[in-house]
Amino acid sequence: MSILPHGTLEGVKVALLSDCFLPRLGGIEVQVADLAHHLQRAGHEVEVFTATGNGADRSTTPRDEQGIIVHRFDLGLPGGIPINPLAVPEVRRRLQGGGFDVAHVHMGVVSPFAVDAARTALGLGLPTAVTWHCVIDGSAPVHRALGYAARWAERGAALSAVSAMAADRVHRIVPPQTRVSVLPNGIDVARWRRPEGLADVPVPPLRIVAAQRMVRRKRPDALIDLLLRARELVPSGIALQAEVVGDGPAREGLVRRLEVDGVDWISLPGRVTRKQLRDLHWRSHVFVSAARLEAFGIAALEARTAGLALVVREGTGARDFVSMGLSGLLADTDDGLAEAVARLATRPTLLAKLQQHNRRVPPAEDWPIVVKSTVAEYRRAQQQATVR
Incomplete structure (x- = not known):
């Protein structure tokens, strides 16, 4: 050596x-x-x-x-x-x-x-x-x-x-x-970065992505709750569509819950490949996570690199690459996260600002x-x- x-x-x-x-x-x-x-x-x-x-x-x-x-x-x-x-x-x-x-x-x-x-x-x-x-x-x-x-x-x-x-x-x-x-x-920035020539995805619907393991530590139940709360806060004329990708022991119960409650705008497709997730990011607007004990937040970094606006918990490892009002919105509570999603659904200028920053400025990682x-x-x- x-x-x-x-x-x-x-x-x-x-x-x-x-x-x-x-x-x-x-x-x-x-x-x-x-x-x-x-x-x-x-x-x-x-x-x-x-x-x-x-x-x-x-x-x-x-x-x-x-x-x-x-x-x-x-x-x-x-x-x-x-x-x-x-x-x-x-x-x-x-x-x-x-x-x-x-x-x-x-x-x-x-x-x-x-x-x-x-x-x-x-x-x-x-x-x-x-x-x-x-x-x-x-x-x-x-x-x-x-x-x-x-x-x-x-x-x-x-x-x-x-x-x-x-x-x-x-x-x-x-x-x-x-x-x-x-x-x-x-992260491989070149692999995840949104191609410059790719057309913008129109809003509505506001397309929301979450990517996580369906385990208690990642709080998937809280994620569904905050998405439902965001739906209540957003005027009915603005459509929302959410895909929560990932697998784990909690997924089956959440699928049943959504079916029983008749919630058809949230889907849980299960595990996807990295390419499938990247392509999903490129046709979406917002990434959201309810995890509190997140040492880093690889899924959030992937979404940030792909040009999505981020909605994540304050005080997590994602704070290292999420700047409030610049690359995403941070909140201390689940209600705060729901309110942040609602803000992005109802304030297209703010949504576009966050997306454009993340598309233009690659992460340091x-x-x-x-x-x-x-x-x-x-x-x-x-x-x-x-x-x-």
């Missing part, structure tokens, strides 16, 4: 370690996979270590998966739960003999594999970066009591989180002098920029490991 004068690393060999990875679908899974590919395109060598399986084959032999070497340690638990405390010795052996320059550990709400991986990498003296993709909120006392994050900081790990809000929560469980960087998720920030974190990890 060589350190260039301007502070980047050349030819880094990176071990990305995460409980969750593709083919599971979720924010961490997709982001770790995208990071791996973009690091390689930037000239680095990447291997992924994960407790997520890949179907019925439970072999732990490293395999090339779409150009990335993946080490899978699937214990075969029901539902494919990515937990494997037995993997530690083999992970240690492979990290020690793999010629890695840095370990990059990715933390979720519950991440036993990642916790073991961080402890193992630091025990080997391997420069280690740790990124939290979650909100440490009510569980903060437990994290402080366990003390693993504080110990990592003391041993030289470079700590980060995906947003300023998430980083603030991490800072509360480590020594006060610890630096917790913001290392955002990335473009992958080439995020890769540079990530490599800077690797350099910080290397420097902190050298000091100790």
Whole structure:
């Protein structure tokens, strides 16, 4: 490994370690996979270590998966739960003999594999970066009591989180002098950006999109409630149409609820591909999210890049790329979110202002920029490991 004068690393060999990875679908899974590919395109060598399986084959032999070497340690638990405390010795052996320059550990709400991986990498003296993709909120006392994050900081790990809000929560469980960087998720701006020649979609109807997993933490019931409240606030002569895409255990119940109540302007089509979601954004006007514990908001960033006006909760990770009255509207309550949707339905000039800004000004989280920030974190990890 060589350190260039301007502070980047050349030819880094990176071990990305995460409980969750593709083919599971979720924010961490997709982001770790995208990071791996973009690091390689930037000239680095990447291997992924994960407790997520890949179907019925439970072999732990490293395999090339779409150009990335993946080490899978699937214990075969029901539902494919990515937990494997037995993997530690083999992970240690492979990290020690793999010629890695840095370990990059990715933390979720519950991440036993990642916790073991961080402890193992630091025990080997391997420069280690740790990124939290979650909100440490009510569980903060437990994290402080366990003390693993504080110990990592003391041993030289470079700590980060995906947003300023998430980083603030991490800072509360480590020594006060610890630096917790913001290392955002990335997006392929060119892929999501709305083509300049594409015709505007007329209003009405105001076309609303939400994209999320249908799980309680994402508050899909509250989302439906606020959409219905917005309908009450908007004059009947202005049509609304909403598509809430995504799948999960809550979806079936919501579909039944809408059918029983005779709500035909909200649809829940289930899971869609990235291309289908992008195309849906391009023919829509507004993206809305009711999530409160949103460490970042990848779906919101995709919508912002595609040129939609955003309606999201204040105090979430999305605050890093949503400016009130410029790229979107923020609110502290569900009623406030409903009122924001109603404002956009009834104030075409405001809607057009937000859309035009998001179409004209790309977000700062473009992958080439995020890769540079990530490599800077690797350099910080290397420097902190050298000091100790």
